[in-house]
Amino acid sequence: MASPALVLRSRRAVLPDGVRPASVHVVGGRIAAVAGPDDVPDGVPVVDAGDAVLLPGLVDTHVHANEPGRTEWEGFASATRAAAAGGVTTLVEMPLNSVPATTGVAGLRAKLEAAAGRCSVDVGFWGGVVPGNTMELRPLWEAGVLGFKCFLAPSGVDEFGHVGEAELRLAMPVLAELGAPLLVHAELPAALDRAAASLAGADRRAYATWLRARPPEAETEAVELLVRLCREFGTRVHVVHLASAAPLPLLRRARAEGLPVTVETCPHYLHFAAEDVADGATEHKCAPPIRGRRDREALWDALAAGDIDLVASDHSPCPPALKRRDTGDWLDAWGGIASLQLGLAVAWTGARARGMGPERLAGWMSAAPARLAGLEARKGAIAPGRDADLVVWDPDGETRVEPGTLHHRHPLTPYAGGVFAGAVRATYVRGACVYDRGRFLPEPAGHLLLRDDA
Protein backbone atom coordinates (compact mmCIF):
# COMPACT_ATOMS: atom_id res chain seq x y z
CA MET A 1 0.00 0.00 0.00
CA ALA A 2 1.20 3.54 -0.78
CA SER A 3 2.49 5.43 2.23
CA PRO A 4 -0.24 7.79 3.54
CA ALA A 5 0.04 11.48 2.74
CA LEU A 6 -1.56 12.30 6.06
CA VAL A 7 -2.79 10.59 9.20
CA LEU A 8 -5.51 11.92 11.49
CA ARG A 9 -5.58 10.41 14.95
CA SER A 10 -8.12 10.68 17.76
CA ARG A 11 -8.94 8.89 20.99
CA ARG A 12 -12.59 9.13 19.93
CA ALA A 13 -13.03 8.35 16.25
CA VAL A 14 -16.68 7.78 15.29
CA LEU A 15 -16.46 4.63 13.14
CA PRO A 16 -19.35 2.60 11.68
CA ASP A 17 -18.98 0.03 14.47
CA GLY A 18 -18.50 2.41 17.38
CA VAL A 19 -16.38 5.10 18.95
CA ARG A 20 -12.77 4.17 19.69
CA PRO A 21 -9.14 5.33 19.40
CA ALA A 22 -7.98 5.12 15.80
CA SER A 23 -5.70 6.55 13.14
CA VAL A 24 -7.14 7.35 9.75
CA HIS A 25 -4.66 6.97 6.87
CA VAL A 26 -5.29 9.22 3.87
CA VAL A 27 -3.96 8.40 0.38
CA GLY A 28 -5.01 10.37 -2.69
CA GLY A 29 -7.85 12.09 -0.86
CA ARG A 30 -9.41 8.81 0.25
CA ILE A 31 -9.29 6.79 3.43
CA ALA A 32 -6.79 4.01 2.75
CA ALA A 33 -6.97 2.43 6.19
CA VAL A 34 -8.43 2.83 9.66
CA ALA A 35 -5.80 1.50 12.05
CA GLY A 36 -4.87 1.51 15.71
CA PRO A 37 -3.96 4.89 17.19
CA ASP A 38 -0.23 4.12 17.25
CA ASP A 39 -0.13 2.42 13.89
CA VAL A 40 1.45 5.35 12.06
CA PRO A 41 4.32 4.94 9.57
CA ASP A 42 7.48 7.00 10.23
CA GLY A 43 7.79 10.34 8.50
CA VAL A 44 4.10 10.82 7.76
CA PRO A 45 2.45 14.07 8.93
CA VAL A 46 0.05 13.38 11.78
CA VAL A 47 -2.87 15.56 12.89
CA ASP A 48 -3.44 14.49 16.46
CA ALA A 49 -6.95 15.43 17.57
CA GLY A 50 -6.29 14.03 21.03
CA ASP A 51 -9.52 13.92 23.01
CA ALA A 52 -11.46 15.77 20.33
CA VAL A 53 -13.87 13.59 18.38
CA LEU A 54 -13.17 12.64 14.77
CA LEU A 55 -16.51 12.63 12.95
CA PRO A 56 -17.25 11.63 9.38
CA GLY A 57 -17.92 14.84 7.44
CA LEU A 58 -21.59 15.77 7.54
CA VAL A 59 -23.75 15.43 4.44
CA ASP A 60 -26.51 18.04 4.32
CA THR A 61 -29.06 17.02 1.70
CA HIS A 62 -31.31 20.06 2.06
CA VAL A 63 -29.61 23.36 1.21
CA HIS A 64 -30.81 26.32 -0.85
CA ALA A 65 -27.78 28.21 -2.20
CA ASN A 66 -29.96 30.40 -4.49
CA GLU A 67 -27.32 30.75 -7.22
CA PRO A 68 -27.57 31.66 -10.04
CA GLY A 69 -30.34 34.23 -10.05
CA ARG A 70 -30.77 35.06 -6.36
CA THR A 71 -27.14 35.31 -5.33
CA GLU A 72 -27.99 38.30 -3.15
CA TRP A 73 -29.84 35.73 -0.99
CA GLU A 74 -26.80 33.44 -0.50
CA GLY A 75 -24.52 31.95 -3.21
CA PHE A 76 -22.21 28.94 -3.47
CA ALA A 77 -19.12 30.70 -2.07
CA SER A 78 -20.73 31.87 1.18
CA ALA A 79 -22.91 28.77 1.62
CA THR A 80 -19.99 26.37 1.28
CA ARG A 81 -17.78 28.38 3.63
CA ALA A 82 -20.54 28.27 6.22
CA ALA A 83 -20.81 24.54 5.55
CA ALA A 84 -17.08 24.00 6.09
CA ALA A 85 -17.20 25.99 9.34
CA GLY A 86 -20.09 23.81 10.48
CA GLY A 87 -18.48 20.45 9.69
CA VAL A 88 -20.55 19.87 6.54
CA THR A 89 -18.27 18.40 3.86
CA THR A 90 -20.97 17.64 1.28
CA LEU A 91 -24.14 19.51 0.59
CA VAL A 92 -26.84 18.74 -1.93
CA GLU A 93 -28.40 21.82 -3.44
CA MET A 94 -32.14 22.17 -3.90
CA PRO A 95 -33.50 22.77 -7.41
CA LEU A 96 -35.39 25.93 -6.51
CA ASN A 97 -34.79 29.51 -5.48
CA SER A 98 -32.06 29.68 -8.10
CA VAL A 99 -33.06 31.15 -11.45
CA PRO A 100 -33.31 29.13 -13.57
CA ALA A 101 -34.68 26.35 -11.40
CA THR A 102 -33.10 22.92 -11.96
CA THR A 103 -36.09 21.52 -13.82
CA GLY A 104 -34.27 20.76 -17.07
CA VAL A 105 -30.72 20.03 -18.19
CA ALA A 106 -30.09 23.67 -19.16
CA GLY A 107 -30.91 24.66 -15.56
CA LEU A 108 -28.44 22.10 -14.24
CA ARG A 109 -25.75 23.36 -16.62
CA ALA A 110 -26.34 26.94 -15.44
CA LYS A 111 -25.97 25.84 -11.84
CA LEU A 112 -22.79 23.84 -12.52
CA GLU A 113 -21.31 26.89 -14.23
CA ALA A 114 -22.26 29.14 -11.30
CA ALA A 115 -20.80 26.73 -8.74
CA ALA A 116 -17.56 25.83 -10.55
CA GLY A 117 -14.49 27.00 -8.67
CA ARG A 118 -16.51 28.62 -5.88
CA CYS A 119 -17.19 25.74 -3.49
CA SER A 120 -15.25 25.09 -0.31
CA VAL A 121 -16.93 21.69 0.16
CA ASP A 122 -18.34 19.09 -2.22
CA VAL A 123 -21.72 19.93 -3.77
CA GLY A 124 -24.30 17.71 -5.44
CA PHE A 125 -27.60 18.69 -7.02
CA TRP A 126 -31.25 17.68 -6.86
CA GLY A 127 -33.43 18.10 -9.93
CA GLY A 128 -37.02 19.33 -9.77
CA VAL A 129 -40.36 17.72 -10.62
CA VAL A 130 -42.77 20.47 -11.71
CA PRO A 131 -45.93 20.48 -13.83
CA GLY A 132 -45.07 19.59 -17.43
CA ASN A 133 -41.46 18.46 -17.07
CA THR A 134 -41.87 14.65 -17.05
CA MET A 135 -39.82 14.43 -20.25
CA GLU A 136 -36.92 16.24 -18.54
CA LEU A 137 -36.54 13.78 -15.67
CA ARG A 138 -34.52 11.08 -17.41
CA PRO A 139 -32.18 13.60 -19.13
CA LEU A 140 -31.60 15.32 -15.78
CA TRP A 141 -30.79 11.98 -14.14
CA GLU A 142 -28.43 11.08 -16.98
CA ALA A 143 -26.79 14.51 -16.62
CA GLY A 144 -25.98 13.71 -13.00
CA VAL A 145 -28.60 14.93 -10.53
CA LEU A 146 -28.76 12.73 -7.43
CA GLY A 147 -32.57 12.62 -7.28
CA PHE A 148 -35.59 14.90 -7.48
CA LYS A 149 -37.59 17.31 -5.33
CA CYS A 150 -41.20 18.40 -5.65
CA PHE A 151 -43.71 20.52 -3.74
CA LEU A 152 -47.30 19.51 -3.08
CA ALA A 153 -48.15 23.10 -2.03
CA PRO A 154 -46.99 26.43 -3.52
CA SER A 155 -43.20 26.65 -3.19
CA GLY A 156 -42.97 30.40 -2.61
CA VAL A 157 -41.37 31.12 -6.01
CA ASP A 158 -43.25 31.39 -9.31
CA GLU A 159 -40.71 29.48 -11.40
CA PHE A 160 -41.11 26.27 -9.38
CA GLY A 161 -44.71 25.10 -9.57
CA HIS A 162 -46.23 22.53 -7.25
CA VAL A 163 -47.61 19.18 -8.33
CA GLY A 164 -50.69 17.19 -7.41
CA GLU A 165 -51.63 13.56 -7.73
CA ALA A 166 -52.08 13.80 -11.52
CA GLU A 167 -48.50 15.03 -12.06
CA LEU A 168 -47.11 12.57 -9.50
CA ARG A 169 -48.76 9.76 -11.45
CA LEU A 170 -46.70 10.81 -14.47
CA ALA A 171 -43.40 11.36 -12.66
CA MET A 172 -43.31 8.55 -10.11
CA PRO A 173 -43.16 5.61 -12.57
CA VAL A 174 -40.27 7.32 -14.38
CA LEU A 175 -38.36 7.85 -11.14
CA ALA A 176 -39.09 4.28 -10.02
CA GLU A 177 -37.55 2.96 -13.22
CA LEU A 178 -34.48 5.15 -12.72
CA GLY A 179 -34.18 4.20 -9.06
CA ALA A 180 -34.16 7.91 -8.21
CA PRO A 181 -35.49 9.20 -4.88
CA LEU A 182 -38.33 11.75 -4.87
CA LEU A 183 -37.98 14.31 -2.08
CA VAL A 184 -41.31 15.86 -1.23
CA HIS A 185 -42.42 19.00 0.53
CA ALA A 186 -45.35 17.27 2.16
CA GLU A 187 -48.19 19.68 2.85
CA LEU A 188 -51.42 19.35 0.86
CA PRO A 189 -53.05 22.53 -0.44
CA ALA A 190 -56.59 21.43 0.43
CA ALA A 191 -55.86 21.64 4.16
CA LEU A 192 -53.99 24.91 3.68
CA ASP A 193 -56.91 26.41 1.74
CA ARG A 194 -59.36 25.40 4.47
CA ALA A 195 -57.07 27.07 7.00
CA ALA A 196 -56.68 30.22 4.90
CA ALA A 197 -60.44 30.66 4.77
CA SER A 198 -60.51 30.89 8.58
CA LEU A 199 -57.81 33.59 8.80
CA ALA A 200 -59.85 36.66 7.81
CA GLY A 201 -59.25 39.35 10.40
CA ALA A 202 -56.54 37.36 12.23
CA ASP A 203 -53.64 39.22 13.88
CA ARG A 204 -50.88 38.83 11.31
CA ARG A 205 -48.16 39.49 13.91
CA ALA A 206 -49.35 36.66 16.17
CA TYR A 207 -47.41 33.41 15.87
CA ALA A 208 -50.69 31.58 16.48
CA THR A 209 -51.88 32.91 13.13
CA TRP A 210 -48.99 31.29 11.27
CA LEU A 211 -49.63 28.03 13.13
CA ARG A 212 -53.29 28.14 12.13
CA ALA A 213 -52.32 28.83 8.50
CA ARG A 214 -50.25 25.62 8.29
CA PRO A 215 -52.11 22.97 10.34
CA PRO A 216 -50.68 19.47 10.95
CA GLU A 217 -53.49 17.97 8.83
CA ALA A 218 -51.74 19.40 5.77
CA GLU A 219 -48.71 17.23 6.59
CA THR A 220 -50.76 14.16 7.46
CA GLU A 221 -52.92 14.30 4.33
CA ALA A 222 -49.82 14.72 2.17
CA VAL A 223 -48.13 11.71 3.77
CA GLU A 224 -51.29 9.65 3.20
CA LEU A 225 -51.16 10.49 -0.51
CA LEU A 226 -47.44 9.76 -0.76
CA VAL A 227 -47.70 6.39 0.99
CA ARG A 228 -50.55 5.38 -1.32
CA LEU A 229 -48.58 6.34 -4.45
CA CYS A 230 -45.37 4.79 -3.13
CA ARG A 231 -47.23 1.50 -2.65
CA GLU A 232 -48.58 1.71 -6.20
CA PHE A 233 -45.41 2.74 -8.05
CA GLY A 234 -42.54 1.60 -5.81
CA THR A 235 -40.80 4.98 -6.13
CA ARG A 236 -38.36 5.87 -3.34
CA VAL A 237 -40.12 8.67 -1.42
CA HIS A 238 -38.37 10.97 1.04
CA VAL A 239 -40.45 13.31 3.21
CA VAL A 240 -38.44 16.47 3.80
CA HIS A 241 -38.64 18.63 6.93
CA LEU A 242 -41.24 16.77 8.98
CA ALA A 243 -42.46 19.25 11.61
CA SER A 244 -45.51 17.54 13.05
CA ALA A 245 -45.69 14.32 15.03
CA ALA A 246 -49.13 13.56 13.58
CA PRO A 247 -47.91 11.70 10.44
CA LEU A 248 -45.46 9.50 12.39
CA PRO A 249 -47.85 6.53 12.89
CA LEU A 250 -48.61 6.52 9.14
CA LEU A 251 -44.93 6.63 8.32
CA ARG A 252 -44.12 3.84 10.79
CA ARG A 253 -46.77 1.61 9.23
CA ALA A 254 -45.53 2.33 5.70
CA ARG A 255 -41.98 1.43 6.67
CA ALA A 256 -43.10 -1.69 8.52
CA GLU A 257 -44.87 -2.70 5.33
CA GLY A 258 -41.50 -2.46 3.55
CA LEU A 259 -42.27 0.62 1.47
CA PRO A 260 -39.19 2.67 0.47
CA VAL A 261 -40.15 5.76 2.49
CA THR A 262 -37.57 7.83 4.36
CA VAL A 263 -38.04 10.90 6.54
CA GLU A 264 -36.04 13.92 7.63
CA THR A 265 -36.51 16.63 10.19
CA CYS A 266 -34.52 19.82 10.77
CA PRO A 267 -32.58 21.43 13.61
CA HIS A 268 -35.21 24.17 14.05
CA TYR A 269 -37.98 21.65 14.69
CA LEU A 270 -35.74 19.87 17.20
CA HIS A 271 -34.71 23.02 19.04
CA PHE A 272 -37.45 25.64 19.06
CA ALA A 273 -41.04 25.26 20.24
CA ALA A 274 -44.11 27.28 19.31
CA GLU A 275 -44.72 28.18 22.95
CA ASP A 276 -41.46 30.16 22.93
CA VAL A 277 -41.79 31.96 19.59
CA ALA A 278 -42.68 35.61 20.13
CA ASP A 279 -45.27 37.43 18.07
CA GLY A 280 -43.57 39.28 15.23
CA ALA A 281 -40.38 37.15 15.51
CA THR A 282 -40.51 36.28 11.82
CA GLU A 283 -36.90 35.10 11.71
CA HIS A 284 -38.51 31.83 12.90
CA LYS A 285 -40.79 31.60 9.88
CA CYS A 286 -40.58 28.36 7.94
CA ALA A 287 -43.10 25.97 6.40
CA PRO A 288 -44.31 23.75 7.85
CA PRO A 289 -44.04 25.86 11.00
CA ILE A 290 -42.19 25.18 14.24
CA ARG A 291 -44.81 23.39 16.30
CA GLY A 292 -45.29 22.84 20.01
CA ARG A 293 -43.09 21.15 22.60
CA ARG A 294 -45.01 17.89 22.38
CA ASP A 295 -44.27 17.66 18.66
CA ARG A 296 -40.63 18.49 19.27
CA GLU A 297 -40.26 15.72 21.84
CA ALA A 298 -42.07 13.25 19.58
CA LEU A 299 -39.62 14.10 16.77
CA TRP A 300 -36.71 13.35 19.11
CA ASP A 301 -38.32 10.07 20.16
CA ALA A 302 -38.79 9.14 16.50
CA LEU A 303 -35.15 9.95 15.73
CA ALA A 304 -34.00 7.88 18.70
CA ALA A 305 -36.19 4.97 17.58
CA GLY A 306 -34.99 5.18 13.97
CA ASP A 307 -38.42 6.21 12.64
CA ILE A 308 -36.91 9.45 11.33
CA ASP A 309 -33.81 8.73 9.26
CA LEU A 310 -31.94 11.97 9.13
CA VAL A 311 -31.48 15.60 10.10
CA ALA A 312 -30.92 18.15 7.32
CA SER A 313 -30.71 21.91 7.70
CA ASP A 314 -33.20 23.17 5.09
CA HIS A 315 -30.91 26.18 5.02
CA SER A 316 -33.06 28.71 3.17
CA PRO A 317 -31.86 32.27 3.66
CA CYS A 318 -33.05 35.50 2.06
CA PRO A 319 -32.14 39.19 2.26
CA PRO A 320 -33.08 40.40 5.78
CA ALA A 321 -35.73 42.82 4.49
CA LEU A 322 -37.78 39.91 3.15
CA LYS A 323 -38.14 38.51 6.67
CA ARG A 324 -40.29 41.59 7.48
CA ARG A 325 -38.93 42.12 10.96
CA ASP A 326 -40.16 45.72 10.55
CA THR A 327 -43.81 44.72 10.45
CA GLY A 328 -43.56 41.25 12.04
CA ASP A 329 -46.17 40.06 9.55
CA TRP A 330 -46.02 36.25 9.52
CA LEU A 331 -48.09 35.89 6.36
CA ASP A 332 -45.93 38.34 4.42
CA ALA A 333 -42.44 37.24 5.52
CA TRP A 334 -40.23 34.87 3.51
CA GLY A 335 -40.33 31.37 4.97
CA GLY A 336 -36.89 29.89 5.49
CA ILE A 337 -34.29 29.58 8.23
CA ALA A 338 -30.56 30.09 7.83
CA SER A 339 -28.69 27.40 9.76
CA LEU A 340 -26.20 25.58 7.54
CA GLN A 341 -23.28 26.41 9.83
CA LEU A 342 -25.18 25.58 13.01
CA GLY A 343 -26.91 22.26 12.46
CA LEU A 344 -24.29 20.13 14.18
CA ALA A 345 -24.16 22.33 17.30
CA VAL A 346 -27.96 22.56 17.54
CA ALA A 347 -28.52 18.83 17.03
CA TRP A 348 -25.74 17.93 19.46
CA THR A 349 -27.13 20.24 22.14
CA GLY A 350 -30.46 18.44 21.94
CA ALA A 351 -29.07 14.92 21.54
CA ARG A 352 -26.68 15.23 24.47
CA ALA A 353 -29.43 16.60 26.71
CA ARG A 354 -31.45 13.47 25.86
CA GLY A 355 -28.61 11.07 26.62
CA MET A 356 -27.51 10.25 23.06
CA GLY A 357 -23.92 10.14 21.83
CA PRO A 358 -21.94 11.42 18.83
CA GLU A 359 -22.42 8.12 16.96
CA ARG A 360 -26.11 8.98 16.62
CA LEU A 361 -25.24 12.35 15.06
CA ALA A 362 -22.99 10.57 12.55
CA GLY A 363 -25.91 8.32 11.63
CA TRP A 364 -28.45 11.11 11.20
CA MET A 365 -26.22 13.74 9.64
CA SER A 366 -23.66 11.75 7.63
CA ALA A 367 -24.49 8.09 6.90
CA ALA A 368 -28.25 8.37 6.28
CA PRO A 369 -28.15 11.49 4.08
CA ALA A 370 -25.26 9.97 2.07
CA ARG A 371 -27.50 6.94 1.38
CA LEU A 372 -30.43 9.17 0.40
CA ALA A 373 -28.25 10.90 -2.19
CA GLY A 374 -26.69 7.65 -3.45
CA LEU A 375 -23.26 8.82 -2.25
CA GLU A 376 -22.65 6.02 0.27
CA ALA A 377 -19.73 4.52 -1.67
CA ARG A 378 -17.77 7.76 -1.17
CA LYS A 379 -19.36 9.68 1.71
CA GLY A 380 -21.01 9.14 5.08
CA ALA A 381 -18.52 7.10 7.11
CA ILE A 382 -14.93 6.86 8.30
CA ALA A 383 -14.14 3.65 6.43
CA PRO A 384 -11.56 2.44 3.91
CA GLY A 385 -12.39 3.48 0.35
CA ARG A 386 -14.48 6.50 1.32
CA ASP A 387 -13.39 10.08 0.71
CA ALA A 388 -11.31 11.47 3.57
CA ASP A 389 -14.07 13.88 4.66
CA LEU A 390 -13.44 14.39 8.35
CA VAL A 391 -14.32 16.80 11.13
CA VAL A 392 -12.24 17.46 14.23
CA TRP A 393 -14.94 18.36 16.69
CA ASP A 394 -14.88 19.15 20.39
CA PRO A 395 -18.17 17.91 21.87
CA ASP A 396 -17.39 19.71 25.13
CA GLY A 397 -16.65 23.05 23.46
CA GLU A 398 -19.29 25.64 22.70
CA THR A 399 -20.61 27.49 19.67
CA ARG A 400 -21.75 31.06 20.31
CA VAL A 401 -23.98 32.41 17.58
CA GLU A 402 -22.89 35.98 16.92
CA PRO A 403 -23.21 37.78 13.58
CA GLY A 404 -19.42 38.02 13.18
CA THR A 405 -18.95 34.25 13.49
CA LEU A 406 -21.48 33.31 10.82
CA HIS A 407 -20.28 32.80 7.27
CA HIS A 408 -23.71 32.76 5.64
CA ARG A 409 -24.20 35.81 3.40
CA HIS A 410 -26.76 37.21 5.87
CA PRO A 411 -26.36 36.65 9.59
CA LEU A 412 -30.11 36.90 10.32
CA THR A 413 -31.07 33.65 12.06
CA PRO A 414 -33.39 32.72 14.93
CA TYR A 415 -30.35 31.14 16.63
CA ALA A 416 -28.70 34.58 17.10
CA GLY A 417 -27.38 35.06 20.60
CA GLY A 418 -27.65 31.35 21.39
CA VAL A 419 -24.92 29.23 22.93
CA PHE A 420 -24.80 25.61 21.77
CA ALA A 421 -22.77 22.57 22.75
CA GLY A 422 -19.81 21.42 20.69
CA ALA A 423 -17.37 23.27 18.46
CA VAL A 424 -15.92 22.43 15.05
CA ARG A 425 -12.13 22.78 15.18
CA ALA A 426 -11.18 21.69 11.65
CA THR A 427 -12.83 20.28 8.56
CA TYR A 428 -11.17 18.09 5.90
CA VAL A 429 -12.57 17.50 2.42
CA ARG A 430 -10.90 14.62 0.55
CA GLY A 431 -7.90 14.99 2.82
CA ALA A 432 -7.50 18.78 2.39
CA CYS A 433 -7.95 20.94 5.47
CA VAL A 434 -10.52 23.46 4.21
CA TYR A 435 -11.33 25.03 7.59
CA ASP A 436 -9.22 25.42 10.71
CA ARG A 437 -10.40 27.44 13.73
CA GLY A 438 -11.97 30.30 11.79
CA ARG A 439 -9.62 30.26 8.82
CA PHE A 440 -10.39 28.87 5.35
CA LEU A 441 -8.25 27.36 2.65
CA PRO A 442 -7.99 30.32 0.23
CA GLU A 443 -8.57 28.23 -2.90
CA PRO A 444 -12.00 26.55 -2.84
CA ALA A 445 -11.28 22.80 -2.93
CA GLY A 446 -14.80 21.41 -3.24
CA HIS A 447 -15.84 19.22 -6.14
CA LEU A 448 -19.16 19.24 -7.94
CA LEU A 449 -20.65 15.78 -7.50
CA LEU A 450 -22.54 14.22 -10.36
CA ARG A 451 -23.94 10.70 -10.15
CA ASP A 452 -21.09 8.26 -10.60
CA ASP A 453 -22.48 6.72 -13.78
CA ALA A 454 -23.74 10.00 -15.24
Ligand SMILES: [Zn+2]
Ligand atom coordinates in the same frame (compact mmCIF):
# COMPACT_ATOMS: atom_id res chain seq x y z
ZN1 LIG B 1 -36.23 23.61 1.53
